Amino acid sequence: MESILGPISGYLTGLGPSVVLPVLITIFGLILGLKLGKSFRAGVTIGIGFIGINLVIGLLGGQVGPAATAMAEGLGVNLDVVDVGWPSSAAIAFGSAIGAMIIPLGLLVNVILLVTGLTRTFDIDLWNYWHSALIGALVAAVTESFLLGLLSAAVHLALVLAFADLTAPIVQKYFQLPEISFPHGTSAPYGLLAIPLNRLFDAIPGLNRLDATPAAIQKRFGMFGESLMMGLVLGLLIGIFGYGFDDPAADSTAILTLAISLAAAMFLLPRMVAILMEGLMPISEAARTFVQKRFPGRTFYIGLDSAVAVGQPSVIATSLILVPVTLLIAVALAPAGNRVLPLVDLATIPFVVAVMVPIFRGNIVRSVIGGGILIGAGLFVATWIAPTFTQVAVASGFALEEGQTTISSIVDGANPLTAVFFAAARLGVPGVLGAALLSLGAVFAIRVAMARRDRAAAAEAAAGSQEPSA
Known part of the structure; x- marks a missing residue:
């Protein structure tokens, strides 16, 4: 089976989400009853939107990365575990034995959960199944069991879908995305942890x-409170803090370039997301009609990449502030045992905070504090798993660069669910099986909580409709 699925998985990995997703969207649109022309146009438009978003994220990475490196050198940091970022992590995940099986496994798990009513999200973002593949590959490496790795990947998929269901109403209301959820392996777990943090912040005078x-x-602040001006100011601060003025001519050029680049990112990201949403709307409307006709009384969500949220002003502003904050936290935690130097994934912090921000009601201060706490804790996780992460990377064919001996990542290496599954794997078969049972229990508990929430909302709506008009 692996010999058949491996080349298919490798081919899809090579195509990337900007090519694979338009094809999947076109097929999905046809299934929902859209005409070929309309479905194909929607798919291509969504692909264009993703390309635009990735270009802007690439701009962020290209400008923030050198500033982060300069900042680390200026602080005299000597952290020996390199953050290779999500592109390398995805390639490592899809290149593993679990990665070869992850797309059919993910579809099977999703369909079973939908049919049984345990979850509501139909995840069409097949590309991001790589998050679950990476979890499975880590578990398989620790336990030396392919089956336990496959089981862990399946359970991780189920948990992410349940988390997406739980946060869907908040996400839909805040981002104005009806019938949408974010079953994203990076965003969903942080969103879950943001809920108790927000309650804690509510209690702090x-x-x-x-x-x-x-x-x-x-x-x-008037004009200086606009998103593009915030990007400009944050770019100046990050540049000054990173480059300093050892060489005034060269440093001032780098600082000003960084500032205008971050202003451009703040300005362009919402427009790229708008293009993506233009393609999504006919699919969303067709899905709503399809569900209402064939499954009366049931609610379904379309699971998408949280990239559709990264252009929101609070998300991108929080992310830019967290760039220097994350570096300072990494330095401060070095004496306590952190060995990871955040680099490549600094540009993907928007995905970390994408579901946290709506839970914090768009409050940038809360989002930065919450993000700093969770990312700081995650650095210890990324340090802990680094040897196994490196082992999986080498086994998947990943070539370490000169001078690299141990690698990890922030996006998934520091993820809360990574800690849970890695700890379970360290306990062997009982640990993995125990974690699987507890995870399925969590999926069921979330389903019960959602049913209770639905009943309360229905009762409230009924009471409102019975009130006499003025």
Whole structure:
């Protein structure tokens, strides 16, 4: 089976999400009853949107990476585990034995959960199944069992789908995305942890009254509160902190280039997301009609990459502030045992905070504090798994660069679910089986909580409709 699926998985990996997703969207649109022309146009438009988003994220990475390196050198940091970023992590995951099986496994798990009613999200973002493949590959490496790795990947998929269901109403309301959820392996677990953090922030005097949404900031600071001006100012601060003025001519050029690049990212990302949403709308409307006709009384969500949320002003502003904050946290935690130097994945912090921000109601201060706490804790996870991560990378054919001996990542290496599954794998068969049972229990508990929430919403709507008109 692996010999058959391996080349297919490798081919899909080579194509990338910007090519694979338009094909899948076109097929999905036809299944939903759209005409070929409309379905194909929607798929191509979504692909164009993803290319635009990736170009802007690439711009961020190309400008933030050198500033981060300069900042680390200026602080005299000597962290020996290199953050190779999500592109390398995805290639490592798809290149593993689990990765060869992950797409058919993911579809099977998704269909079973939908049919049984345990989850509502139909995840069409097959590319991001790589997150579950990486979890499975790590477990397989620790336990030396392909089957336990496959089981862990399947359970991880189920958990991410359940987390997406749980946060879907908040995501839909905040981002104005009806019938959409984010079953993204990076975003969904952080969103879950943001819920108790937000309750904690609500109990802290001062913080619970602070309105730090983009609208409030713009109202207070006028032009300098606009998103592009925030990008400009943050770029100047990051550049000054990173480059300093050892060589005034060269450093001032780098600082000003970084500033205008971050302003451009703040300005362009929402427009790229708008292009993606233009393609998504006919698919979303067709899905709503399809579900209402064939499954009356049931609710389904379309699972998408959280890239559709990264252009929102609070998300991108939080992410830019977290770039220097993450580096400072990494340095501060070095004496406590952190060995990871955040680099490549600094540009993908928007995906880490994408579901956290709506839970924090767009409050940038809360989002930065919450993001800093969770990313800081995640650095210890990334350090802990680094030897196994490197082992899986080499076994998948990943070539370490000169000077690299141990690698990890922030996006998935520091992820809360990575910690759970890696700890379970270290306990052997009982640990993996125990984690699987507890995870399935969590999926069921989330389903019960959602049913309770639905009943409360229905009762509230009924009570509202019975009130006499004025």
